Amino acid sequence: MQAWRLWSPILAAVCLASLARPGLCEDALPPGDEPPPTVFSRLEDAGTSDDHPGADEVIVYDRSVNRVRPSGVTYVESYTIRKVLTPAGCRDLSVLSWRYEPWSSYIELREVNVVRDGERIPVDVSGVRDLPAPQSGIYWNSRVQSLQLPRLEVGDGIEIRAFRKGYSYALLEDESAGSPASGNETDDPTAPHEESGGSGATEEESSGSSTSGEGAAASAAPDDEKYIPPMPGEYFDIVLFQASVPIIERRYVLALPADKRLHSEVYNGPLYSSTTYGPDTTKYAWWAVDVPGRPGEPRAAAASDVVPKVVVATVESWEAKSRWFFDVNRNQFEVTPEIQAKVDEILAEAGLSGASEEEKAEELVHWVAQNIRYSGQTMGEGEGFTLHSGAMIFEQRSGVCKDIAGMLVTMMRAAGMDSYAAMTMAGSRIEETPADQFNHCVTALRRDDGTFEMYDPTWVPYYNEIWSKYETEQQYLIGTPEGKGLRTIPYSPPEESPLRVSHEARIDESGTLTGSFRLDGAGAMDSRLRNMVSYDRIADVPDYIAGSLSVLSDRVEVTRLEHIRPDDFSSDAWIEIDYRVPEYAFPAAEGLEFRSPMATLTLENGWLCRACVYGWGEERSEDVFLWFTQLIEGEETIRIPSGYGLARDPEPEEVDETYAYFDGSAEVDGGRLSVTERFEVRRRQIPPDGYEGFRTAVDEATGFSEFVYRIEKGGEK
Numbered sequence: 001m002q003a004w005r006l007w008s009p010i011l012a013a014v015c016l017a018s019l020a021r022p023g024l025c026e027d028a029l030p031p032g033d034e035p036p037p038t039v040f041s042r043l044e045d046a047g048t049s050d051d052h053p054g055a056d057e058v059i060v061y062d063r064s065v066n067r068v069r070p071s072g073v074t075y076v077e078s079y080t081i082r083k084v085l086t087p088a089g090c091r092d093l094s095v096l097s098w099r100y101e102p103w104s105s106y107i108e109l110r111e112v113n114v115v116r117d118g119e120r121i122p123v124d125v126s127g128v129r130d131l132p133a134p135q136s137g138i139y140w141n142s143r144v145q146s147l148q149l150p151r152l153e154v155g156d157g158i159e160i161r162a163f164r165k166g167y168s169y170a171l172l173e174d175e176s177a178g179s180p181a182s183g184n185e186t187d188d189p190t191a192p193h194e195e196s197g198g199s200g201a202t203e204e205e206s207s208g209s210s211t212s213g214e215g216a217a218a219s220a221a222p223d224d225e226k227y228i229p230p231m232p233g234e235y236f237d238i239v240l241f242q243a244s245v246p247i248i249e250r251r252y253v254l255a256l257p258a259d260k261r262l263h264s265e266v267y268n269g270p271l272y273s274s275t276t277y278g279p280d281t282t283k284y285a286w287w288a289v290d291v292p293g294r295p296g297e298p299r300a301a302a303a304s305d306v307v308p309k310v311v312v313a314t315v316e317s318w319e320a321k322s323r324w325f326f327d328v329n330r331n332q333f334e335v336t337p338e339i340q341a342k343v344d345e346i347l348a349e350a351g352l353s354g355a356s357e358e359e360k361a362e363e364l365v366h367w368v369a370q371n372i373r374y375s376g377q378t379m380g381e382g383e384g385f386t387l388h389s390g391a392m393i394f395e396q397r398s399g400v401c402k403d404i405a406g407m408l409v410t411m412m413r414a415a416g417m418d419s420y421a422a423m424t425m426a427g428s429r430i431e432e433t434p435a436d437q438f439n440h441c442v443t444a445l446r447r448d449d450g451t452f453e454m455y456d457p458t459w460v461p462y463y464n465e466i467w468s469k470y471e472t473e474q475q476y477l478i479g480t481p482e483g484k485g486l487r488t489i490p491y492s493p494p495e496e497s498p499l500r501v502s503h504e505a506r507i508d509e510s511g512t513l514t515g516s517f518r519l520d521g522a523g524a525m526d527s528r529l530r531n532m533v534s535y536d537r538i539a540d541v542p543d544y545i546a547g548s549l550s551v552l553s554d555r556v557e558v559t560r561l562e563h564i565r566p567d568d569f570s571s572d573a574w575i576e577i578d579y580r581v582p583e584y585a586f587p588a589a590e591g592l593e594f595r596s597p598m599a600t601l602t603l604e605n606g607w608l609c610r611a612c613v614y615g616w617g618e619e620r621s622e623d624v625f626l627w628f629t630q631l632i633e634g635e636e637t638i639r640i641p642s643g644y645g646l647a648r649d650p651e652p653e654e655v656d657e658t659y660a661y662f663d664g665s666a667e668v669d670g671g672r673l674s675v676t677e678r679f680e681v682r683r684r685q686i687p688p689d690g691y692e693g694f695r696t697a698v699d700e701a702t703g704f705s706e707f708v709y710r711i712e713k714g715g716e717k
Contacts, residue, residue, distance in 0.1 A: 040118055042081055042248075043157040049085040052246050055293055056089035057082055059247040060157065066237070067255045068314075072229040076164040081115075083157050090152040096160070097146045099133055105166030106222055107145060114150055115157035123149060138376035138400055165222075167229035168237065168436070231324055235260070235314045236435035241271060241288040242307035244296070251287040252310070258282050260314050263433045269308035286310045294622075298614040301625035301685055302428030304437075313435035318477060318486045321434055325479030329421055332387045332406055335414040339394050343414040360415050361445055361455065365466050366569050368408045368457040376400035387421060387441070401458040402441035408457045409443050418446040422454070422478040427627075430475035430486060442467075444478040452478060454489065462530040464569045469497050469524040470627045472684065494631035494680040497523030499608060503598040503636040507711075511592055513552075513584035515638075516560075517601070519608075522572040524628040528607055529573035534566035545577060551604045552597050553581045591647060591712035596675045596705065598636035599664070603679065603705035608632070611660070611681050611698055612705075620691035626684050636675040640711050646673060648710040655700045657693030659686045662701040666709070673711075677704060 029035065037045075046060045064078040084090050100107045109128050113120040125147065133144040149158070229235070239252050256262060258280055266273070266286070273286045288308060300306075315321055343364070347353050350363045375398040388403045390410030399407070405421055412419035423438040424430075430437040443455040454476065459468035472492040478484045498521065505515025521529040536544050542561050549556045560578035564571065585592035606613035610626050640646075646668040654663040661680040666673065679701045686694050 039081055039113075039115055039120075039157065039159050043083055043115055046083045046248055048155070052085060052293075055245050056086045056092060057084055057245050059243060059245060059250065061249050062247065063249075063251040063253075065253045065255065068235045068257065068260070069224065070233060070257050071224060072167060072231070072233045072235055073165065073224045073227045074167060074235060078160075078162050078164070080160040080162075081157055082160075084152050084154055086154060090154060090156075093149065093152060093158060095146055095148050096158070097144050098162070099142065099144045100164075101140065101142045103140075104168070105164055105227065107165075108163045109145065109147060109160075110163055111159070111161040112147060112149070113159040114152065115159055116153065116155075120159065121150065123147065137374060140376060140378045165224075166227040167235075230328065231315060231321075233260075233314075235312070237310075237312050238304060238435055238437060239286065239310045239312070240303055240307050241286075241309060242291050242294050242303070245293045247288070247291040247293075249287065249289050250291065251285065254284045254312060255281050256284070256314070262312055262314055263435075264310060264312040265431065265433050266308070266310050267431055268306055271308055271310060273310075284312070297620065297622055297624075298616070299610075299624050299626060301623040305428045305625075305685075306622045311431050311433040311435045311437070313433055315434050317483075318434045319483030321436075322477055322479055322485070323481065323483040325423065325477070326420065326481050326483075329387045329406070329479065332389045333410045333413055334389065334391060335410060336391045336394070339390060339410060340414045342394070343411050346411075347415065357415075357417055357445075357447075358453075361412060361417060361453070362466055362569075364411045364415065365408055365443075365455045365457050365460060366567075368404060368411065369461040369463070370567055371397060372404045372407050372457070373398040374400065374404070374458065376403075400441075404458045405441045405443045405456070408455060412443070412445060420444045420446070420478050420480055422476050424471070424474055424476035426459075426471060426474065427625075428474075430477075432486070434486075438477070442476065444476075452487075460527075462534045462566045463527040464530075464572055465523065465526065468527070469629075470527075472628070491683075492523065492629055494629045494682055497521075497525050497628055498631040498633060499525040499529075499602065501598055501602055501632070501634040501636075503601075503634070503638075505597060505636070506639040507585050507592065507594065507641065509592075509641045511583045511585035511587060511594075513581040513594070513597065515579060515597060517575075517577045517579070517598075519575045519577075520572060521574075524630065525608075526573045529575055530564070530566045532607065533563045533575065545575070548605060548607070549577070549579055549601065551600050552579075553584055555583065556581050588710075591710050592641075592644070593708050593710045595708055596636060596666070597638075598634045598675060599677055599705035599707075602632050602634055602677070603701050609679065609701075611694075612679075612702055616695045616698060620688045620695075622688065624686040624691065624694065626681060626686070628684050630679075630681045632677065632679040634675070634677045636673075638673040638675070640668070640671055640673055642671060643713050644671075644711040645714060646709065647712045648708070650704055650707040650709075652700055652704050655693075655697040657690070657697055659683050659690040660694045660697035662697045662704070664701075664704045668711075673709070677701070 042060050046058055049055070052058050060081040060083050062080045064076055067075045082093065084093055096112070098107055098109070109125045112123040112125055114123060128145050128147045130143055130145050133142040135142065235256070241250050258278070262284065264284065271286045271288050276283045294303070294307060346363060346367050347360055352359050352363055372393060377396070377398065387406035388399055390407055393399045393403045393407045409419045409421050422442050422444045424440045424442055425437050426440040443457065444452045445455060446452055455466045456468055456471060459470065460466065467489070469492050472489050475486050475488050477486055500520045502518045503515060505513060507513050519529060532544065532548065533541050542558055545561055546556055546558045549558065557580045558577060559580055563575040564573050585594040601608070603609050603612045609632060610630065649666045650664065652664040655661060659682050661682065662678065664675070664677040666675045
């Protein structure tokens with residue numbers, strides 16, 4: 001035993017020395033074993049552009065350790081290796097950037113090296129620039145850190161060590177459609193705290209960094225007090241394991257105090273995982289290896305709906321989250337005398353003072369939608385999870401979704417209604433794990449029977465609905481004193497968002513086409529028709545409509561235009577257009593050739609038929625996401641010159657698939673060509689196994705719109 005004690009330090013020294021002498025290290029390993037990976041071996045094994053076709057870079061290794069303190073403040077230490085594969089990658093990676101929100105997080109770049117020819121080339125991190133981030137619509141003083149790298153070469157590696165402190169909260173993020181569910185959820189591998197982590201230190205994690213370790217991280221950052229999360233002591237994360245570029249290895253480690261309980265679940269594919277227990281900490285880890293880059297496909301679903309991910313949360317339940325959201329905002333809906341007077345005025349002018357609660361609520365949601373401008377100004381500490389007061393928003397007449405929803409809650413309460421704020425996720429799915437998976441705020445009205453009706457004033461400007469059809473089949477959580485569970489908006493069939501088109505026209509022997517369109521829309525199509533006549537200045541609307549008809553011909557002339565007043569919500573939207581197109585029909589071999597104006601307008605205009613204007617590929621690896629279901633019904637009658645008959649007409653096949661439908665017809669009777677069409681998109685999100693049928697229906701519809709009719713004197717098929 002004494003001899004072993006004597007020799008053990010010597011053996012340890014030999015083992016450490018072997019790291020610098022590869023020959024000794026390799027000789028000491030059992031046959032078949034490899035030495036621990038280093039940044040150099042990882043880059044060598046990552047391959048070249050030949051191994052990753054179409055990729056300009058590869059994420060070689062991405063690891064983060066998330067240490068959660070009892071207060072809920074999280075220390076995140078990340079280590080990332082990226083490899084440049086192409087000249088375009090050299091360009092794109094020449095500047096690294098990290099976006100963050102200073103109210104909720106602190107970020108510090110600890111070490112950056114360019115790795116080339118077996119050597120590290122240190123980059124001076126004092127060159128980091130901390131700048132205001134580009135902002136539009138939401139001005140919450142978010143910032144971006146950026147670092148210029150030396151000129152890169154193909155094959156270079158970039159080694160990054162960073163530290164982040166704080167918390168993530170979804171409503172602090174961009175509220176645009178399909179925005180990420182949390183600050184951690186992103187396809188951008190340069191995001192400030194990576195979505196990966198792991199356990200087990202290797203040579204590259206311990207080399208050369210004098211600031212690694214929790215103690216050093218804590219000493220350099222501001223005090224924890226500033227970064228305690230909105231729900232003190234709680235933690236959540238949504239961690240994605242696929243990006244737009246290939247990933248060789250991505251790891252995520254979560255170290256929680258031993259007394260905290262964790263909900264977690266893996267979605268959209270398998271991941272490796274482990275759990276270990278210590279006296280003070282429970283450590284969870286998830287990782288993935290050899291993950292291909294996410295394909296760039298048109299109308300892709302949100303990343304969180306389709307890529308492998310883990311969702312984690314310490315909050316007890318959705319009911320607990322509901323109670324918290326109610327409590328943190330309970331004082332934001334005070335009805336001031338000014339607000340009360342305005343509500344009374346709105347209802348009186350509409351003749352609704354004695355009307356039903358449903359009629360009053362509809363009038364108020366449209367007033368808020370039309371009168372509270374979308375523009376987010378920061379209130380400072382508490383921004384994002386605290387709704388601004390109704391009094392503030394009423395005075396400023398602007399805010400983001402949470403403020404617009406809060407304004408409606410306040411006005412509904414002024415009208416004697418039992419209303420509440422609610423959170424939802426516009427554009428993607430909320431999983432059952434009670435993590436903070438929200439990017440949008442709405443309003444809930446409790447009826448006398450205890451059920452709730454949902455209202456969204458942010459998404460219904462110039463829209464004859466109380467809740468947008470763009471938001472069907474999405475989950476929401478209402479903040480109530482007793483606590484409510486997660487709920488889902490029902491499915492909306494195509495018949496609830498119809499576009500009905502009637503077209504009367506005439507073609508003379510010179511080929512000139514004159515006609516009249518009538519477009520009627522409801523549901524999602526009500527919104528789209530209203531936007532056609534409200535987006536531009538009133539004087540510019542005829543030009544916009546002429547532009548929409550330019551799919552018929554660039555010679556189109558709009559001779560009359562009438563439409564619903566965009567802010568008239570007493571009926572669904574409609575537009576009437578009289579037009580003229582000289583030389584529309586092409587003279588050919590004693591006949592005239594032309595396409596159906598109705599089919600061309602409805603099936604080749606992406607604003608009217610979202611599904612019809614993409615170059616859909618033969619195969620699909622991910623979901624198609626179209627936001628809403630849709631029905632297009634069209635009837636067209638074209639008077640043709642006397643003595644002419646139809647020499648060629650289409651023979652479309654009816655396509656009746658799970659997710660889409662199309663059928664069309666054409667015939668001549670008594671000098672009139674009659675054309676009909678019906679096209680349906682039956683789900684807003686279409687999985688890959690339904691893609692073939694969906695594409696078949698779209699192809700049949702677009703083929704119908706592209707068909708060239710031929711009429712001849714005395715002609716028959």
